[in-house]
Amino acid sequence: MKKTIITVVGKDTVGIIAKVCTYLANNRINILDISQTIVQEYFNMMMIVDLGTAEKPFDTISDELAQIGEEIGVIVKCQREEIFNSMHRI
Amino acid sequence: MINTHEVVETNQMIEKENLDVRTITLGISLLDCIDADLETLKKKIYDKITTVAKDLVHTGKEIEKKYAIPIVNKRISVTPIALIGAAACKEPADFVQIAETLDAAAKQVGVNFLGGYSALVSKGMTTADEMLIRSIPQALAKTDRVCSSVNLGSTKTGINMDAVRLLGQIVKETAEATKENDSLGCAKLVVFCNAPDDNPFMAGAFHGVTEADAIINVGVSGPGVVKTALEAVRGESFEVLCETIKKTAFKVTRVGQLVAKEASKMLGVPFGIIDLSLAPTPAVGDSVADILKEIGLEQPGAPGTTAALALLNDQVKKGGVMASSYVGGLSGAFIPVSEDQGMIEAVEAGALTLEKLEAMTCVCSVGLDMIAVPGDTKASTISGIIADEMALGMVNQKTTAVRIIPAVGKKIGDRVEFGGLLGYAPIMPVNPFGCDAFVERAGRIPAPIHSFKN
Numbered sequence: 296m297k298k299t300i301i302t303v304v305g306k307d308t309v310g311i312i313a314k315v316c317t318y319l320a321n322n323r324i325n326i327l328d329i330s331q332t333i334v335q336e337y338f339n340m341m342m343i344v345d346l347g348t349a350e351k352p353f354d355t356i357s358d359e360l361a362q363i364g365e366e367i368g369v370i371v372k373c374q375r376e377e378i379f380n381s382m383h384r385i
Numbered sequence: 386m387i388n389t390h391e392v393v394e395t396n397q398m399i400e401k402e403n404l405d406v407r408t409i410t411l412g413i414s415l416l417d418c419i420d421a422d423l424e425t426l427k428k429k430i431y432d433k434i435t436t437v438a439k440d441l442v443h444t445g446k447e448i449e450k451k452y453a454i455p456i457v458n459k460r461i462s463v464t465p466i467a468l469i470g471a472a473a474c475k476e477p478a479d480f481v482q483i484a485e486t487l488d489a490a491a492k493q494v495g496v497n498f499l500g501g502y503s504a505l506v507s508k509g510m511t512t513a514d515e516m517l518i519r520s521i522p523q524a525l526a527k528t529d530r531v532c533s534s535v536n537l538g539s540t541k542t543g544i545n546m547d548a549v550r551l552l553g554q555i556v557k558e559t560a561e562a563t564k565e566n567d568s569l570g571c572a573k574l575v576v577f578c579n580a581p582d583d584n585p586f587m588a589g590a591f592h593g594v595t596e597a598d599a600i601i602n603v604g605v606s607g608p609g610v611v612k613t614a615l616e617a618v619r620g621e622s623f624e625v626l627c628e629t630i631k632k633t634a635f636k637v638t639r640v641g642q643l644v645a646k647e648a649s650k651m652l653g654v655p656f657g658i659i660d661l662s663l664a665p666t667p668a669v670g671d672s673v674a675d676i677l678k679e680i681g682l683e684q685p686g687a688p689g690t691t692a693a694l695a696l697l698n699d700q701v702k703k704g705g706v707m708a709s710s711y712v713g714g715l716s717g718a719f720i721p722v723s724e725d726q727g728m729i730e731a732v733e734a735g736a737l738t739l740e741k742l743e744a745m746t747c748v749c750s751v752g753l754d755m756i757a758v759p760g761d762t763k764a765s766t767i768s769g770i771i772a773d774e775m776a777l778g779m780v781n782q783k784t785t786a787v788r789i790i791p792a793v794g795k796k797i798g799d800r801v802e803f804g805g806l807l808g809y810a811p812i813m814p815v816n817p818f819g820c821d822a823f824v825e826r827a828g829r830i831p832a833p834i835h836s837f838k839n
Contacts, residue, residue, distance in 0.1 A: 300387065354450060357450060374451070378453075378454060380387065381642065381643040382391070
């Protein structure tokens, strides 16, 4: 399992989750956990996904997700889980 | 599983508080390049560096992408060149040729600095050591990315005052040789007492002879992160203050450890150490001075500064040590003037003087760093300043350093501009009284009594 954290931050609009999830489904990326809040009209989403079954390399997925983010006016960021584990777990 | 709060906290540190990995430094041993023929030596050096480090920059960028954490610098340190060039170099100009080779290799692999144009002369100078030292002004004037350092003393050996005297002149000559660029050469020359073999930070990085063929050392940073964490505990007790710094240092260091391990794996080079330094940059919000202010000082340099810095330095180490399997290098808070916006402001406000900075260096890593002084400061005065700082290191069994810029043609009230990470610095006043007769004495200062522990 290659756990990766996807965060989406930006102004709330219709179809953010749909667009991101469609991309993930098309690329055989399984979603393990998803949480979402809206703070002062700002959309804040975090997903934990598994890139283990994905065919594309991390780099490409990260770039393509960022591209989708640009199209809908939000920032989509892809990070390997290890950075959070190292920082927040002993 | 990781929760939203933790993800947001990490990304806020990266995006808003300037959390970054300051440098991945690849140490490369050049001992196997030694040759009596200068041309052959140069070729071997160039080939070795461009082979071992060929993937360094690319690997750094890949790791940046994977974790979305900026890795500001990718650098190289090499075995002290005085040792490598000893058999081949007959005059200082020969050493300059090696510096040019190093510069070409650094440019080829795309690193922004290469350290190790160095000599270790804490007790005595060989002929080659002296030639290398005498070649420093030209070497730094003719290259862009080469950094130079000289170890002038240690707790075990005492202080080599002949070398201290010589370095006073060399610093002046380096300033003169690079006067067209605000004496920029001096920003790439640092002198040490108790220089560590595994320091990843420039200008003082070199690959010590105690090290393996190649090694990855990583310098973390994050003054902005500590500052922000402290904003939440204003007015709280020292216990709360210290706990907060410690926890923050832990988190910052863990990121460095992750990056170091990853770089080590990808490059097939063993991991050496994490340097736990709080290294500021001229960027707003990336300042050690701002942490001192947050702790409760109106300006760095105010009474209480040394105590606040001692506390900060100690807590950073305590948090960092737990976060990494190996720590080393300089490990502590850096207090350069030109590279820290808050320090610059403190100097300009008249709060921070050379003497207070000297006191501060007793309790934190490194020393008088990136300090610009009037261009007419005498060589003997610079040697005196160096000797003072070396004495602090020798007696306190710690690393100390001096990186001082006697900016040619500049006087108090002026300012030197280096640009980029090196920043800018106001010219600071120097004590006008002389120390010529002291510096003129030949020989060395003996090691202190507490160094004899056998």
